Amino acid sequence: MLTSTVSAVSWEGNAAEGHCLLLDQTLLPHEELYRPYTDYVRLAAAIRDLVVRGAPAIGVAASYGVVLAAQQALKMPTGQERMAFFSRALETIALARPTAVNLKWAVERMEKVAGGKDIDPNLVTRLLEEAKTIQAEDIAGNAHMADLGAKLLEKNTTVLTYCNTGDLATGGIGTAFGVVRNGYVTGKVRHVYACETRPVMQGLRLTAWELERNKVPFTLICDNMAASLMRRNEIGAIFLGADRIARNGDVANKVGTYSLAVLAHHHRVPFYVVAPTSTFDLGLLSGEQIPIEQRSKEEILGALGSNRPTFDLPAYNPSFDVTPAALITAIVCEKGVIHGPSLDKLEALK
Amino acid sequence: MLTSTVSAVSWEGNAAEGHCLLLDQTLLPHEELYRPYTDYVRLAAAIRDLVVRGAPAIGVAASYGVVLAAQQALKMPTGQERMAFFSRALETIALARPTAVNLKWAVERMEKVAGGKDIDPNLVTRLLEEAKTIQAEDIAGNAHMADLGAKLLEKNTTVLTYCNTGDLATGGIGTAFGVVRNGYVTGKVRHVYACETRPVMQGLRLTAWELERNKVPFTLICDNMAASLMRRNEIGAIFLGADRIARNGDVANKVGTYSLAVLAHHHRVPFYVVAPTSTFDLGLLSGEQIPIEQRSKEEILGALGSNRPTFDLPAYNPSFDVTPAALITAIVCEKGVIHGPSLDKLEALK
Numbered sequence: 074m075l076t077s078t079v080s081a082v083s084w085e086g087n088a089a090e091g092h093c094l095l096l097d098q099t100l101l102p103h104e105e106l107y108r109p110y111t112d113y114v115r116l117a118a119a120i121r122d123l124v125v126r127g128a129p130a131i132g133v134a135a136s137y138g139v140v141l142a143a144q145q146a147l148k149m150p151t152g153q154e155r156m157a158f159f160s161r162a163l164e165t166i167a168l169a170r171p172t173a174v175n176l177k178w179a180v181e182r183m184e185k186v187a188g189g190k191d192i193d194p195n196l197v198t199r200l201l202e203e204a205k206t207i208q209a210e211d212i213a214g215n216a217h218m219a220d221l222g223a224k225l226l227e228k229n230t231t232v233l234t235y236c237n238t239g240d241l242a243t244g245g246i247g248t249a250f251g252v253v254r255n256g257y258v259t260g261k262v263r264h265v266y267a268c269e270t271r272p273v274m275q276g277l278r279l280t281a282w283e284l285e286r287n288k289v290p291f292t293l294i295c296d297n298m299a300a301s302l303m304r305r306n307e308i309g310a311i312f313l314g315a316d317r318i319a320r321n322g323d324v325a326n327k328v329g330t331y332s333l334a335v336l337a338h339h340h341r342v343p344f345y346v347v348a349p350t351s352t353f354d355l356g357l358l359s360g361e362q363i364p365i366e367q368r369s370k371e372e373i374l375g376a377l378g379s380n381r382p383t384f385d386l387p388a389y390n391p392s393f394d395v396t397p398a399a400l401i402t403a404i405v406c407e408k409g410v411i412h413g414p415s416l417d418k419l420e421a422l423k
Numbered sequence: 424m425l426t427s428t429v430s431a432v433s434w435e436g437n438a439a440e441g442h443c444l445l446l447d448q449t450l451l452p453h454e455e456l457y458r459p460y461t462d463y464v465r466l467a468a469a470i471r472d473l474v475v476r477g478a479p480a481i482g483v484a485a486s487y488g489v490v491l492a493a494q495q496a497l498k499m500p501t502g503q504e505r506m507a508f509f510s511r512a513l514e515t516i517a518l519a520r521p522t523a524v525n526l527k528w529a530v531e532r533m534e535k536v537a538g539g540k541d542i543d544p545n546l547v548t549r550l551l552e553e554a555k556t557i558q559a560e561d562i563a564g565n566a567h568m569a570d571l572g573a574k575l576l577e578k579n580t581t582v583l584t585y586c587n588t589g590d591l592a593t594g595g596i597g598t599a600f601g602v603v604r605n606g607y608v609t610g611k612v613r614h615v616y617a618c619e620t621r622p623v624m625q626g627l628r629l630t631a632w633e634l635e636r637n638k639v640p641f642t643l644i645c646d647n648m649a650a651s652l653m654r655r656n657e658i659g660a661i662f663l664g665a666d667r668i669a670r671n672g673d674v675a676n677k678v679g680t681y682s683l684a685v686l687a688h689h690h691r692v693p694f695y696v697v698a699p700t701s702t703f704d705l706g707l708l709s710g711e712q713i714p715i716e717q718r719s720k721e722e723i724l725g726a727l728g729s730n731r732p733t734f735d736l737p738a739y740n741p742s743f744d745v746t747p748a749a750l751i752t753a754i755v756c757e758k759g760v761i762h763g764p765s766l767d768k769l770e771a772l773k
Contacts, residue, residue: 102732266739271621271645274726281736293738295621295723297646297679301744304681329647331654332686339685373645376624376726382452384635386627388643389616394651 074216075254077240077247078286082125082134082208085109088201089144089194093137095125098241102282113142113162120169120176123273127242128316128352129211132175136204138166139183143197152191159192171364172325172393173316174354179207211244214349214407215251222252222312222347222405226261230309233266233299236327237279238314238347248347249312250283252405257289265291266308268299270327272372272390296329303340311337315348315404322398322414323360324348328391334400343402350406355419360395368392424566425604427590427597428636432475432484432558435459438551439494439544443487445475448591452632463492463512470519470526473623477592478666478702479561482525486554488516489533493547502541509542521714522675522743523666524704529557561594564699564757565601572602572662572697572755576611580659583616583649586677587629588664588697598697599662600633602755607639615641616658618649620677622722622740646679653690661687665698665754672748672764673710674698678741684750693752700756705769710745718742 083094093110099122100106108124110116116138119125125134142162146155167180186203187196226232232253236242239250246254256262265284270276277293284291294302302308311333317325324330324346337344357363370388374381404411411418433444443460449472450456458474460466466488469475475484492512496505517530536553537546576582582603586592589600596604606612615634620626627643634641644652652658661683667675674680674696687694707713720738724731754761761768 100730102727103730269621269723269726271619271647277723277726277736278730282732285732285734285736291737293720293723293736295646295678295740297621297682298739298741298744300682300685301678301741328645328651332647332650332682335650335686335689336682339689370643373619373627373643376619376627377452378728380450380453380628382632382635386631386635386643387641389648390645391648391651394648 075219075246075251075258077245079240081130081241082137082244084137084201084205088140088198093134093141095119095134096241097124098126098279099123101278111141113138113145113166116141117166117169127237128173128175128314129243129248129349130241131170131173132179132351133208133211133244135166135176135179136183136207139163139180140197140200140204142166143192143200146192147194147197155192159187170366172366175351178351182207208244211349215243215245215247217407218248218347218349218405219246219251219255221410222345223255223259223261225345225403225410226256226310228260229263230256230261231264231266231307232256232262233268233302233308233311234280235268235276235313235330235333236270237275237283239280239283241279241283242314248314248349250280252312252347254287254289265289266302267291267293268296268329269293270329271296272376275327299333300336303336303342308342310343310345312345312347315346315352316393317363318348318353318404319357319360319363320355320419321359321416322401322404322419324396324401325360325363325365325393326396328394331394331396334396338400344400345403345405346401347405350408350422353419355423360397363395366392425569425596425601425608427595429590431480431591432487432594434487434551434555438490438548443484443491445469445484446591447474448476448629449473451628461491463488463495463516466491467516467519477587478523478525478664479593479598479699480591481520481523482529482701483558483561483594485516485526485529486533486557489513489530490547490550490554492516493542493550496542497544497547505542509537520716522716525701528701532557558594561699565593565595565597567757568598568697568699568755569596569601569605571760572695573605573609573611575695575753575760576606576660578610579613580606580611581614581616581657582606582612583618583652583658583661584630585618585626585663585680585683586620587625587633589630589633591629591633592664598664598699600630602662602697604637604639615639616652617641617643618646618679619643620679621646622726625677649683650686653686653692658692660693660695662695662697665696665702666743667713668698668703668754669707669710669713670705670769671709671766672751672754672769674746674751675710675713675715675743676746678744681744681746684746688750694750695753695755696751697755700758700772703769705773710747713745716742
């Protein structure tokens with residue numbers, strides 16, 4: 074079985090005195106620096122500032138954030154103060170970023186363990202166990218999805234991938250990236266085209282770094298070059314991840330995903346989304362209801378470096394877009410492959 | 424009539440001692456620096472290095488380059504040496520960049536004036552007159568295309584544009600950008616979305632600078648965000664330029680153009696190409712025959728700035744792509760509007 078070669082999120086030490094460790098992804102690929110977090114407020118800020126990103130990884134990070142909040146609550150003198158502190162903390166963590174539902178999902182799961190009762194050292198221990206279970210389930214789900222996804226491929230396929238969906242984006246070996254790695258070692262994947270993924274460059278910075286670590290042959294392209302590769306039949310399949318999947322199979326993912334889905338449809342290239350069920354939000358009827366995070370225009374304008382004009386530049390920076398289910402060949406989750414995703418098929422998962 | 428507010432290419436002084444002046448577009452939008460050129464070799468290098476870019480602008484620059492070559496040839500002692508020098512110079516200029524046919528077109532037109540005869544001061548004068556005529560024709564063609572293009576629009580349309588096609592890319596007010604400016608002053612265009620245009624960022628650096636100078640309201644987006652704007656019906660029309668148009672109406676233009684054409688087709692957004700007939704290459708049967716320039720991968724990897732990894736990154740950087748005629752609503756040239764471009768309609772232009 075393939076295992077992750079780098080840990081984006083982990084817990085160091087015991088429940089009483091341990092802390093969360095995050096690989097600072099804003100410094101990659103130049104520097105591999107792990108930062109300790111003992112304060113849930115700093116951890117929530119790290120999620121917001123993309124120190125850790127990727128829907129499953131921020132779910133795992135959030136669950137460790139809840140453990141930190143419980144540790145911090147223990148320092149309060151009264152049960153009322155401890156519970157109020159803990160409750161506010163969970164809200165802060167859940168709201169760190171709006172689009173990926175894994176954050177909310179993880180916080181709600183941890184909240185159930187707490188059960189609305191007073192915080193004591195035993196509870197902190199149980200919360201840490203639950204957080205580790207969430208990560209362990211993600212690792213197992215990743216491995217299973219990697220198998221299921223690779224089975225969808227013919228031998229020697231050239232695959233295109235988008236954003237980053239590997240070790241850095243999950244608790245384990247990744248979602249779409251796990252399929253790519255598994256496909257490479259089993260002879261299904263010959264070559265990978267990685268889109269740079271503007272504006273934050275998760276492809277150029279993170280996926281390239283992971284492909285290099287795992288010795289998978291690849292080529293970086295700008296996002297706007299994918300179409301002409303498809304036109305020349307150089308892309309056999311597209312695999313990417315998801316930040317939230319609505320009940321009808323609509324998928325919110327990194328901005329640019331919808332563009333690739335339309336291009337894949339036009340060129341009859343299979344378009345696969347790989348995501349654990351923690352990314353599914355069956356409470357939303359369609360993708361129209363998924364909140365889309367708007368981020369700072371500096372993420373776009375920063376590309377000018379020292380070449381900035383003296384005047385202000387207006388820019389629009391939605392971090393995600395929504396791809397309708399009709400453009401998706403299949404969704405691969407840890408429970409199986411959903412071909413032609415639809416309301417009925419997603420409801421059948423429950 | 425609208426006139427250009429900045430001159431990307433011009434000639435300073437007389438034929439005997441004058442020189443070509445280029446606005447160094449690699450320094451924009453931060454700095455507006457004009458560089459004199461007295462040597463055709465340096466001018467050809469400036470074309471290659473994108474000091475001046477845009478198919479019509481490099482056509483004009485190339486014609487001034489031929490004047491410089493004639494000035495330099497005059498310093499040779501014998502007619503044979505002068506003619507050999509001049510002939511080599513024309514080849515160097517024509518080969519500075521491969522995709523935009525305006526370069527070859529301008530050099531061939533200048534060559535006809537020279538007529539294969541010895542170079543004398545009179546010929547230099549006549550060459551300068553021809554180069555100025557080429558620029559004057561481009562200015563007039565730009566103005567006419569701006570009128571023709573704006574007529575295609577309903578009132579208050581939001582237009583999306585790509586790369587840079589304005590004063591900086593032409594001899595005059597631009598191709599697609601001329602339509603945008605004309606449309607704005609006549610109430611046809613309400614707002615402009617400008618795609619940043621990876622990897623060289625002609626949209627973020629140059630089109631934004633021109634929109635700001637001309638007080639046209641605009642918003643910058645990453646190239647991968649155009650699709651979701653189209654899905655939400657926020658784009659009424661797309662206007663962009665061309666580097667070479669084959670006899671069947673296929674268009675080579677900045678990489679990413681084909682992607683936008685497919686997306687426009689899917690969303691039923693009119694897709695207009697604006698280009699003077701100097702961009703038409705009726706000698707080529709289809710876009711498949713257009714040479715596509717491959718540029719350095721550093722144009723892509725440079726986005727990492729100081730965040731470079733220690734290992735080498737493989738990247739693919741085609742500078743252009745080809746859009747089949749079937750995806751183009753109309754081509755606007757100075758001779759008229761070609762709706763549903765095809766072999767017959769382009770041959771009728773001759």
